[in-house]
Amino acid sequence: MKNIFIRCLRCLLLAVMVLLTTEIFMISLSHAAISDSTSAHLGPYGPDTCISGYxxxxxxxxxxxxxxxxxxxxxxxxxxxxxxxxxxxxxxxxxxxxxxxxxxxxxxxxxxxxxxxxxxxxxxxxxxxxxxxxx
Incomplete structure (x- = not known):
């Protein structure tokens, strides 16, 4: 009985780790997407980049x-x-x-x-x- 409990606990911990890893990965992807879309609107000098000729x-x-x-x-x-x-x-x-x-x-x-x-x-x-x- 004790062995079954330990196996179930291991499976449960493994499932939680997989879910957490997946969630962390998805969060980092969404942050990267936000960062990329924000950077696309900024010039090489950030928000203070002048238009051409200035x-x-x-x-x-x-x-x-x-x-x-x-x-x-x-x-x-x-x-x-x-x-x-x-x-x-x-x-x-x-x-x-x-x-x-x-x-x-x-x-x-x-x-x-x-x-x-x-x-x-x-x-x-x-x-x-x-x-x-x-x-």
Whole structure:
């Protein structure tokens, strides 16, 4: 009687192991399918992949607003000129006060790089178009 009980217990354990293994395999397959379908909608740089003809602005580390290559070059130039465009000795906005003819770019909160008014307008426009420039 004891041998029959042990055999039944072994069969039951084997059946449970097979069911669990099958369930784990099916779950991993469904996760792989979800991952593949999600990845199909992402470009090589994830959800921030720009559409053709656009690149990341890089006004600051992590700035993934998509702009034209020319605008990215302008942004890099403006960043490089930042020290020369602030008013010596400061002003009403402290050390971030811009020289005459320049304004804060405001590509993001607290972006106090001094640029021409046209470049600030361009940064605001690029920010407004960001959702439409991703793949």
């Amino acid at each position: 690149v990341w602005r890089d006004a600051f580390s992590g700035d993934h607003v998509c702009v034209t290559p020319e605008q990215r070059t302008q942004t890099a130039y403006d960043n490089g000129q930042a020290l020369y465009r602030v008013k010596p000795g400061g002003g009403p906005y402290g050390t971030d006060t811009c020289r005459d003819g320049y304004v804060w770019r405001e590509a993001f909160a607290n972006d106090h790089v001094c640029v021409t008014p046209e470049q600030r307008t361009q940064a605001a426009y690029d920010n407004s178009q960001a959702p439409y420039r991703y793949q």
